[in-house]
């Protein structure tokens with residue numbers, strides 16, 4: 001974590017709505033000796049069961065889904081504006097079809113076993129606590145279902161932020 005300093009999750013800078021929804025993040029996980037990553041713009045940061053947590057939602061057809069399922073942990077990484085094109089690429093190509101990570105030019109590192117990218121300006125190491133596939137019967141606003149024309153309901157993960165780093 002060269003230029004990254006460990007901080008408490010409470011000390012993380014930035015507004016989560018902007019960081020996730022506007023600036024986007026990468027969700028990265030390991031399966032055996034392979035790593036995959038994808039861009040995400042939906043999710044959240046907050047507190048649950050007395051722990052600092054991150055929420056992410058992953059559609060079942062994402063290759064990254066298999067990696068997040070296979071691992072107890074994953075990372076969320078946030079980048080400055082100069083990585084916008086890279087995040088766009090990692091959110092449109094699939095690791096099933098190409099070696100996205102080498103093509104992206106990002107540098108992989110790991111905290112214990114959890115992969116992350118050294119170019120990030122914030123890194124959250126997250127430990128899965130809860131998973132559940134969204135149930136359309138629970139959509140209070142029926143308009144939500146329009147996001148799921150293919151019935152590919154997101155798998156919702158709540159994960160404890162066990163380590164947080166920022167520049």
Ligand SMILES: Cc1cc2nc3c(=O)[nH]c(=O)nc-3n(C[C@H](O)[C@H](O)[C@H](O)COP(=O)(O)O)c2cc1C
Pocket residue numbers: 024036037038039040041042043057058059061062063064065087088090091092093094095096
């Ligand atoms: C800006 C942006 C935000 C995205 N947010 C999500 C998300 O929150 N959840 C999700 O399942 N897919 C999301 N995607 C789509 C995946 O990143 C995309 O399908 C990616 O190619 C999956 O790669 P993979 O097959 O290697 O996992 C987003 C894509 C972009 C460009």
